[in-house]
Amino acid sequence: NLEQNIIVIGATNSPEDSLDRALLRPGRFDRKLYIDLPSLDDREKIFTYYLGKILHDPTIDVGRLARKAVYKTPADIENIVRESALIATREKRDSVTLDDISEAMERVDLGVKNKINMPLREKEMTAYHEAGHLITVYMLHPTEDVFKASIIPRRGTLGVVHHQPKEEFHTKDKEKLLADIKCSLGGYVAEKL
Numbered sequence: 001n002l003e004q005n006i007i008v009i010g011a012t013n014s015p016e017d018s019l020d021r022a023l024l025r026p027g028r029f030d031r032k033l034y035i036d037l038p039s040l041d042d043r044e045k046i047f048t049y050y051l052g053k054i055l056h057d058p059t060i061d062v063g064r065l066a067r068k069a070v071y072k073t074p075a076d077i078e079n080i081v082r083e084s085a086l087i088a089t090r091e092k093r094d095s096v097t098l099d100d101i102s103e104a105m106e107r108v109d110l111g112v113k114n115k116i117n118m119p120l121r122e123k124e125m126t127a128y129h130e131a132g133h134l135i136t137v138y139m140l141h142p143t144e145d146v147f148k149a150s151i152i153p154r155r156g157t158l159g160v161v162h163h164q165p166k167e168e169f170h171t172k173d174k175e176k177l178l179a180d181i182k183c184s185l186g187g188y189v190a191e192k193l
Contacts, residue, residue, distance in 0.1 A: 037073060040066050040168065046074050050081040055095040065101060068147070070165040080104045106148065110162060111155030118158070125191055126151045126158040132190025133161040133183055141179040143169055 010029055012019070023029055038046060043066035051062070069077060081096075083104035088096045118126070134149045144163040151159035163183075169176070 037071055038077075040070075043069050043072065043077065046077045047081070050078050051096075054081065054085045057095055057097050060096075060098050060101070067167075068105065068164060070168055076108065080108055083107055106154075106162065110160055114153040114155075116153050118153075122158070123151060128190045128193075129187035130159040130161050132186035132188070132193075134186075135190070136179075136183045136186030137161060137163045140182050142175050143167075143179070144183075 008029075010023075016024070016032075044062050047062045047065050047069070051060070069080070072080075080101060081104070084096045084100040087100045087103050087107075088094075091100075130149050130151055134146055137144055137146050141163070143165055145166050147162045147164045149159075149161045154160060
């Protein structure tokens, strides 16, 4: 009769309170490891890893990519690199450029561009609306930077101001929350003006 040590490992992204209590009793799943989103250094390593699997421009600044990918999971980063390879392939190029990766980030975050016919007045009001968001983010937001502003329709919107965190923040203070509200209202205010 040999004694065997058996370790059972389980993983889930479900909230702990939604799991069956029988799983959480002593002697079952005693140790819990919580996996956080990757840090700046982690994101650099993840980009380096996935870029190592494809042909890419060696001058791409991986640190810059990591700073643009705040709050992205490893799966998000893998998806961005794969999408950038598809973009380069569609353009009949052998290697991925920084522009391909930027376009891939936009596709993953914002959706694919939609070509729709818009009356000139609607296009103009969309431009004012997005400019209102852009100015308020740029001038008033303490934690966000503007990544891109566009009046090209994507995923059901007529335009977008894509902004990203300047760095990783783990709490939201009053200034950030008020800035979020101001930035949300910026488009409406710009239309009115």
